[in-house]
Structure formats: structure tokens, C-alpha cells
Amino acid sequence: MSMYAFKDEERKIKVLARDAYRENKAVRLYCPNKKCDAHMYICSREGSSSFYFRASSTYGHIENCRYGVGNGFNPEKFNEATFDFTQALSNLTTTSTPQTKKLHPGTHKEGDSTLKPPHTIRQIYDMCTQHHYLDTYNDIVIGKMLLYDESIDLYPNDTDVTGWRLIEATRCKPKFYKPGETNIYLVTSLYKKKYHFVLKFNDGNLYTTMQKEIFGNKDNKNLKIIVAGEWSHFTTENRNVENKFTATILSKKQFKIMI
Ligand SMILES: [Zn+2]
Numbered sequence: 001m002s003m004y005a006f007k008d009e010e011r012k013i014k015v016l017a018r019d020a021y022r023e024n025k026a027v028r029l030y031c032p033n034k035k036c037d038a039h040m041y042i043c044s045r046e047g048s049s050s051f052y053f054r055a056s057s058t059y060g061h062i063e064n065c066r067y068g069v070g071n072g073f074n075p076e077k078f079n080e081a082t083f084d085f086t087q088a089l090s091n092l093t094t095t096s097t098p099q100t101k102k103l104h105p106g107t108h109k110e111g112d113s114t115l116k117p118p119h120t121i122r123q124i125y126d127m128c129t130q131h132h133y134l135d136t137y138n139d140i141v142i143g144k145m146l147l148y149d150e151s152i153d154l155y156p157n158d159t160d161v162t163g164w165r166l167i168e169a170t171r172c173k174p175k176f177y178k179p180g181e182t183n184i185y186l187v188t189s190l191y192k193k194k195y196h197f198v199l200k201f202n203d204g205n206l207y208t209t210m211q212k213e214i215f216g217n218k219d220n221k222n223l224k225i226i227v228a229g230e231w232s233h234f235t236t237e238n239r240n241v242e243n244k245f246t247a248t249i250l251s252k253k254q255f256k257i258m259i
Pocket residue numbers: 031032033036037038060061062065066067068
């Protein structure tokens with residue numbers, strides 16, 4: 001469910017779901033994906049205060065459109081007010097499920113306080129991609145959470161990339177691994193700027209799991225590799241390598257292979 005759309009075919013006049021409900025619901029809007037001609041309309045579930053855009057059944061999304069139904073983020077299923085991005089990513093690096101505090105049954109002020117914030121890598125990724133990159137989720141700028149083709153303008157310098165972040169990348173070509181090492185080499189699939197990422201592993205089994213999963217899909221042109229990590233500069237001989245970053249992968253929860 002897309003949280004934004006455009007009023008014009010050129011995709012210059014953006015409209016956010018939270019503003020669009022005031023406008024005429026019968027007016028056709030455009031999918032953020034320029035290649036997709038889906039007819040989008042603002043809608044909401046009855047009795048709900050959250051709005052989103054949906055394509056008409058007659059003029060739906062093209063195959064693999066990022067904003068199609070299968071790539072859904074349903075804002076009604078998550079608690080935005082308790083979303084803490086750094087904490088959420090930090091939790092993905094733990095091998096066990098962190099204990100969440102149980103809310104006392106009498107303390108609920110609103111119905112949605114029983115909902116969890118987005119917490120799996122897929123949920124956080126979907127939440128980000130369904131919003132415009134300059135929009136916010138619980139006051140955090142979307143494009144600062146996810147480095148991908150849409151948000152690349154927020155990353156002009158290397159220092160913009162370091163820290164906790166989700167990245168959307170693809171495998172390095174021709175090789176994304178080297179025999180005798182436990183590193184995986186990724187690159188952003190961006191046409192504007194290329195950033196390189198070296199994933200390091202302490203656990204050989206975890207390395208093999210990810211390496212095999214990428215290898216099995218290595219020739220798929222839709223291959224996207226989503227990684228959550230705390231990125232730092234990749235160094236060699238104590239010098240930062242330009243446009244290259246590294247993070248240690250400690251848990252399977254930190255990556256998602258999408259085709
Ligand atoms: Zn679309």
C-alpha cells in the first residue's frame with residue numbers, strides 16, 4: 001500500500017496519503033513508479049484514520065512494481081508512535097528475540113497501543129519503500145533509514161552512509177565472494193553513485209547461508225539484497241577506502257534476499 005502518489009503523469013506533483021484524504025477520492029492519481037501506469041486512488045478502511053493509495057482493479061500495477069499489493073505495508077497493522085529505528089536495527093543483530101515489555105492491560109489509551117512497531121527487516125524495508133523518501137515515520141526521515149535509488153540524493157558524502165542503516169544493494173560482479181574468505185561483496189544498484197559494501201561474518205555457517213542464497217539467484221536481474229547494519233568505513237592500511245563500507249553480520253535477521 002503506497003503512502004504517496006502523484007497528481008500528474010510527469011510525477012512532479014507529489015501527494016501524501018495523509019493529505020490526500022481531503023481531496024476528491026474519485027480522481028485518478030499516478031503510481032510513483034514512472035514505468036507503471038496503475039490508476040491509483042486514495043482509500044482507507046472504514047472506521048480507520050490511516051489512509052493509503054491503492055490501484056484500481058482494472059488498471060493495476062505492472063509486474064514487479066515496488067508499489068504493488070504483494071509489496072504491501074499496511075499502516076494499520078503497526079504502531080508508528082513506538083518505532084525506534086536504531087533500536088529496531090540493533091535488535092536485528094541479536095541472535096535471540098528480545099524480550100518486549102508486556103503492556104499492563106489497564107494502561108491502553110488508544111486501540112493501536114497493542115500493536116508493535118515494524119520490527120523485521122522486511123517490515124521496516126516495506127514501510128520505507130512505500131513512503132516518499134523525504135516523508136517521515138515517527139519523525140524519522142525515510143531516506144535516512146534506507147539507502148536506495150530513490151534516496152541517493154541524501155548521501156552525497158561517505159559520512160552520510162556510516163551508522164545504523166538499511167541498504168538496498170545487489171551482488172558485486174563478476175565475484176561477490178572470494179574462496180578462503182568469509183566476506184560478501186555488494187554494490188548499490190544505483191545509476192547516480194556506486195557505494196560498495198563488505199559484509200563480514202564471525203560465524204562461518206551464517207556466511208555460507210547467505211553466500212548460497214545469493215549464489216542461487218546470482219543471475220536474476222531483479223535480485224535485491226537488503227542488509228541492516230551499523231556501517232563504518234572500510235579501511236586498508238589504516239586508510240578509509242572511498243565509497244566503501246563494512247558491517248559485521250551477526251544474525252540471519254539482518255539480511256533479506258529478494259527476487
Ligand atoms: Zn505501480
